[in-house]
Amino acid sequence: MTQPGERLDRGRVITFTFDGKPVEAYAGDTIGSALFAAGRRTFSRSFKYHRPRGLMCVSGSCPNCICSVNGASGARACTEPAREGIDVRHVNALPSLEHDAMRATDLVGGPFTPPGFYYKTFIRPRRMWPLYEKVLRHAAGLGKLPATQPEREWRTEYRRRHADVLVVGGGLAGLHAALAAAGAGADTVLVDEGPAPGGQQLVTGGSRELVGAVRAAGVEILERGSALGYFDGLVPVWQSDTLHQVRAAQHVFATGTIEQPLVFAGNDLPGVMLASGARRLAALYAVSPGRRAVLATTSDRGLQAAVALRDAGTEIVAVADLRPETSALGRSLRAAGVPVFAGRTIVEASGGSVVGRATIAALGGGAELSFHCDLVLVSGGALPATSLALQAGAQTVYDRASGQFELSELPAGVHAAGELARARCDEAIAASGELAGLRAVAALGRDDRGRDDGRHDDGGRNDGRHEAARDVVRARIDELEARSPEAPGELALAPAVSGAGRGKCFACLCEDVTAKDVSQSIDEGYDSIELSKRYTTVTMGPCQGRMCQLPAVRLMAAETGLSLGSVGTTTARPPWVSVPMGILGGRPTQPARRSAIHDRHRELGAVVRWAGDWRRPYHYGDPQAEALAVHEAAGLIDVSTLGKLIVRGPDAGDFLDRMYPNRFSNLRPGRIRYGVISSDAGRIVDDGTICRLDDETFYVTTTSGGAGAVEEWFSWWLAGWGHRVRLTDVTQGMAAVNLAGPRARVIMSEVCDLDCSAPAFAYLDGRQGRVAGVPCLILRIGFVGEVGYEIHVPAAHGVHVWDALMAAGERHGLRPFGLEPQRILRLQKLHILVGQDTDSESTPFAAAMPWIVKLDKEQDFIGKWALRHYAQRTPATSLVGFTTADGDVPTEGAVIVDETGTPAGQVTSSRHSPVLRRTIGMAWVPTALAQDGVAITISDEGRRLQAEIQTRPFFDPDGEVLRS
C-alpha cells in the first residue's frame, strides 16, 4: 500500500554513489530520502565545530544536507532528485562523515571560539597570518571547488517570458490564484519550488485535481523552479538549466510560511527534525523518520504532523505543547493514549551521533521529564516567506497575535495570498488565493508598470464580452472580501532559548552560531539585529535566515528587553536560494566569431587565440619566420575580422567628410584613402581605409573590434541629420585576405584577371576583378610595409580564394602568417593599433598623425572644433617609436621614467623584429623628448632598459617599397 502523497515509482530502481559506495533508490526519491532509507543519519559536518548534522527541514531550506553532486557543491540532498549514476559526495568532513578529525574544535575549542574569534586571536603576530590563513581556509567552508574544471558539457539557457500574472508558490493559495487569473483570461505563469505543485497539500495528495485544473486553464507551470528575487518587476526563475526571466504586469506571492526550529541544548543533533520535514519524509518518500518520537510544538502545526506520523507507525512517546492548554487536536491525541504535556517545551536533546533522549520541562523550570527516543520533532512557529514581497517594496509589521512579521503594505501590482495574507485554514487559504488572482486580473492594464502601452487595448480584449467578464470578477471579489476574517489559531510564542547551560543551543545552523554567541555579541556592543548579523554571521549562511531569522530576533529581543517589532528583521536580499553562478551567467549572448576560412587555418596548424569576439590565427608555428617570409618572399593573412561597411547614397561623400577629419568627397572612384575617426572631443575613435567604388558608394573598413561601434556611431549621426545615405554592415558577408611581399605581384598576376603591373594597378588603387574566378574587391594597400593586395571576397568563396592563392604562391615561397607576425610587421612601419597604442585620451596630433586632420576643410566635421584647439597646443605626451640598446623586449605597459625615476610615459607595443634584428616598439613620451635620437629609460618590473627614440618608420621610412 502506498501513501496518497507518495512520489516513488517502486517499479524503477536506480543506483547512484555516495562517497563512492553504491546506493539504491526508487525513481522519485531524493538523494536525501534514499540515503535516509539506507540508514544514513549524518549528512554533513557543521561549518565551525564539525558536529554531525542530519536531515532537518526536508525542504531545501536548512544547510544540514549540503553535498556535492558530480563535483558541483551546494546541492541539498533532501530536495535534489536521485538520478542514475550520479556521484554524490559529502562536504566539510575529513576523513569521513562518521569520523571527522576537526570535531576537536567542538569538543575542546568550543568555549574558546566566540564570535570574532579569528579576528581577535590570529591578528598577532602579523607575520604569522599567511600561515594561519592556510590552516583556517582548510578548516572552514562548505565543499571544495575542483582545482581544474572539466570542459562543461551542459549549457545554461535563459528565456524571457512576458505574462499578465506571475504567481509565485504552488500551494493551495497559489494554485487557486493561478486558476482564477487564467480563468478570467489572463496569461498566467505559476512557479513552484517543491517536488511538485501542491505545497503543504502534497503530503496528503490532496491537490492533484486542482493542479490538473490549473494546467487545463492554460497556466504555464514552472515546476521545481525557484523565484530568485524581484528586480523592478523582473523575476528570474531558476529551473534546472534554464533561467526564466519572467516579467509580469501583476504578481501574486503565495510563498507560504517556513516552519521554525526551537533553540535548545543539542537542537542540532541528527534526529532532531522539523515536524513538517519528518512528515514529508514519510508521506512523500515512504521513509520512516524514526520509531519513537518526542514532539515539541507551539501550535497545531506540530500536532498535525504527529498525528500523521503516528498513522505511519511512529510511536509518539510524548508531546510538549507550549500552550497553557492544548487544543482540541491535542486532546484527541491524549485520548488516543499519547502523553500530551501542556505548558512544556523541550530543553535538551542528547545522544551520541544521533539523538537518544529528549528532556522536557516548563519554561520557568520545575520538574523535568526525560524520554528515550530516536526522533525529536520540533515546530517553533512559522516565518512568513516575505522576501520577494519585501524586495517588491512591501513592509512588514510584527503581529503580537500570530508572533510573526506579517506583510502590511503592498505596492501596486503586488498581491499576497494564503498564509502570507494571514489565512490559516484550507478554506480561507483557497479563498484568499482566488481573491488575489482576481484582484490581479482586475488591476491588469490599470496599474501596470513598464508595459507596452497598447497591449491591453487591442485584440478584442476590451469588447463587451470582456467587460461582462470583468463585472463577474468584480462581483466575486466583493463576495470574497465580504467574508468575515478568520480567527487566528491558538499558539504560544516560542522562547528565545530553553535549556541554556546544558550545552550548545544553536540559533544558526549554517554558521554554527549559538544563543550564547548572540548574547555575547550584544554584550560587546553589537546590539542591533543588523550589527549582530554582521558580527556573528547569523542569517548569513546558506539558509539565508530561513531557519535563523526568527530565533535571532527572539534572542535579541530577550537580551535587550526590546519588543520583537522594535528589533525588526534584517534586509531580505536576493537570491532566494543558492544558485549556481553558471545559471546567472547564462548562455553567452555574444557568440565566438570565426572567419569563413577558420577551418583551413586549423588544418594549417594555426595557434588560435581570442581577439575581441573573434577566434584568430595567432601564428602558424613560428611567428618570427612568418614575419621574415613576408619580407623575403610573400605572406598571406586572413583579415576577415576587419569591419566592413558599405556607405551608399547621393550624400555619401559629404557624410564621410563630416565623419572623418580628412576629405573623401574628392576621392576618385577606384582610389583609396586612410582615415581616422575622431570624436567631437577630438579623440581617436577608430581608423581604417576607405575605397570609393563609384560616385555614390564607399567601402569603409574599420578595426577588427570596431565594426559594431562604427556602425552605431555612423547611424547615430545619421539619425539626426537626414543625409540620403544607407549603411550596410558586410563584415560577416565578406571574407578578406591580405597578400603581401616582394613576390605578391607575381602571385597575384597568376590568379587575377586584372593587369597587376605597377602602373596599371598602383598603390592605393581599389579594383573590382576576379581572383580564381571569384568576383572580388582588391585594395592595393599594405600595412605590413610590402607591396600588398587586400582581397575582399564573398565569405562563401573565402576558402576557395585562400586555397587558390596558397597554391599559386607555393613555388614563390608564400607562407600564411598570423596576428603575431603582423604585429611585428606593422610595428616596423609605426602603424598605430587603435586601442593598443591609443586610448580614449589620444588625439591625432599626439599620435603623430597631424597630416590626417584637414582643418582647412570648409565643412564642419565631427571633432573639428576640438582638433582646431589641439592643433594650437603642444600635447603633453606624444607617440613615438623606440629601439632598445641591448635588444631586451620591454613588457607592453612598462613605464617610461625621467631622470628622477618619476613615471613620464609608457610602452604600448614592443617586439623583436627578425627583419631589423633589433627590438622595436612604440611609446608615449613627454613631447619635449619626442625627437630622433633622444635616450629614454624604461622601468620594466624592476629592470631598467635604455632606449632611443625614433620618430620615423623603422622599415622603408619613405614608403618606396610599398609604392613600387
Added chain:
Amino acid sequence: MSFVLTCPNCGPREVTDFGFGGEIGARPSREPSFRELNAYNYFRANVAGRQREWWYHRSGCRAWFIAERDTRTNEVHFTRLPDDEDPAGEAMVPAGSGLAGARRERAAGTRGWDLR
C-alpha cells in the same frame, strides 16, 4: 536595473536588448567657445525626472530611437523614431542635428527639424 523599452520597430523588449545613447542635447550650431565646447562634450544635465534620451536597438533592428524616461522610476513614457511626430508636440533637437550645413531636406510627409 530592469525595465521594458518599446522599440518603435520591434515592440517591447527587455532593456538589456538595447544600447544607451545618453541624454539628448543639441550640438552647437556654430563654432563654440572653448568653455561651450567642453560643456557640450563633457557636461550632462543629469536630471532627476523625465528625460529625453537616445537608445539603440543593438540586439534587434539596430535603429536609433528616442525615449522619454523618468530617471527616478525607469518609467518610459514614450518611444519614437527620430523622424516620427513627437507625442508631446515638442520640437526636439537631436545631438547631431546642429552640424552646420549638414541638414538635408527630408522626404515629403515627414516632419522636419526646426534647427534655429
